Amino acid sequence: MHQKKDAPLKAPRLDVHNSDVPVLCRACEARHKGICGSLTPDQLIQLSRHTTKHAYRSQSELISVGEDVHTYSNILSGVVKLTKLMADGRQQIVGLQFAPDFLGRIFSQQSSYSAEAATDVRVCSFPKSVVEDLTRTAPNMEHALHEQTLKELDEARDWMLTLGRKTATEKVASFLYLIASNIDPEMVDESPVIRFELPLKRLEIADFLGLTIETVSRQITKLRKANIIELVNNRTVIVPSMARLEAACENDE
Amino acid sequence: MHQKKDAPLKAPRLDVHNSDVPVLCRACEARHKGICGSLTPDQLIQLSRHTTKHAYRSQSELISVGEDVHTYSNILSGVVKLTKLMADGRQQIVGLQFAPDFLGRIFSQQSSYSAEAATDVRVCSFPKSVVEDLTRTAPNMEHALHEQTLKELDEARDWMLTLGRKTATEKVASFLYLIASNIDPEMVDESPVIRFELPLKRLEIADFLGLTIETVSRQITKLRKANIIELVNNRTVIVPSMARLEAACENDE
């Protein structure tokens, strides 16, 4: 419960020598991001002792509804979709998570949604108990998780506006805008032209937007004809002007 | 930063003599609920030093989008709606909060939604800085806020399913079910018959469900004719069987 006295609570020293950092974490792309980025070397060591890395194939299930959760994870690469299913088969994607997001409903025995890999996914997993112990004893850990929860809540509420009040075209534009903003394109950040791969297939986009496949397809065609996007192929999109795409999120024309 | 040594961090003593509790809090209906319920007497004293109580008329604004937030509040009574507005006037309610919920987007300068009183509302307000200081120094405070944020996130995601995939009738049934579950009726808890006042008018229900007033009105009529609800007057609803209402949340017939 006590902090090492030269590792102050609110300003974890990120400039420590690498030898303080666990081997497993040293080459980790998420080391300075997400939850790990806000841990002290001590805490990182404690966490990494029981850490394992896993890879999941696209469409495989990471967490299923109602099943007891025993681990939490950091997403290292790929996209995870959180889905809810109604008794009659209707489905809704209630969240998308990207690296380096933290995955898993903390402080709860069960998850009220299932988490599936939308693309191939790599994660770094921690036993539930280790995360929860660390959360109890390290206020900065709980703070980092709290910040992520707040971010997810903001995103969920933004999406509620999209689901409740936008037209089909606006919904699809909003989706493309969301992906364009989250998938870091390998190109210049401020390039006016953005190119990226869609992490979801049409059915998944439909389930995220509360539409049908056919409607999604038609709206993509419509945006293409309006020169708001170009399609290199089904999955690869070019956005000539992010400003025009952003405008399309609130205007059908 | 230090806890009083006889007030352990994780198990605040709630059985302390009342004289330890600030005068303002002693008769407070939220004293043992919400955030305050998880504070130690010490922390309660610290918080209460700068606390003020306020009343708001129905439809008045507690927090507006883009405006800097200087206080956080606990809701003592009434219902608060969180709303988002599009440039062309389309509106979506992205959350409803009831006593003793904590109100205000912590750790953020600005709110991305506005908060309005749906009914007359009474709140207990704290200066932003006091809450944030307490959060920094008292892990149990941050934990309590984190739990509330997680609860709101779960609710938001449940509602995304409602907005994205349910029919108009199911949406209205889901709304009635939500209210029936949150407004504690003054009657026996396990009574099969529940009676309550709707805290929202038709336009607000429509904005919560992503529908129009007319559609909401028609679906209410439909539920009434199907004997799933009875209307005492526009605002007062009787639910003869919560089980049947719950079923209506997933089945149009």
Place this chain on the structure above:
DNA sequence: CGACGCCTTGATCAACTTCAAATTTTGTGG
């Protein structure tokens, strides 16, 4: 090549919205 999965396109249909008006409820002043 052929089968399968995925996506697009077309035609029709139903749900919900829009527009319009009637009716009920609420609030205010005499």
Place this chain on the structure above:
DNA sequence: CCACAAAATTTGAAGTTGATCAAGGCGTCG
């Protein structure tokens, strides 16, 4: 307490958007 205006709700008819049903095209993998 009543009268009247304003606000809120309901109801009806017509119009649109997106869903459903039905084919057909494209790309990949055996």
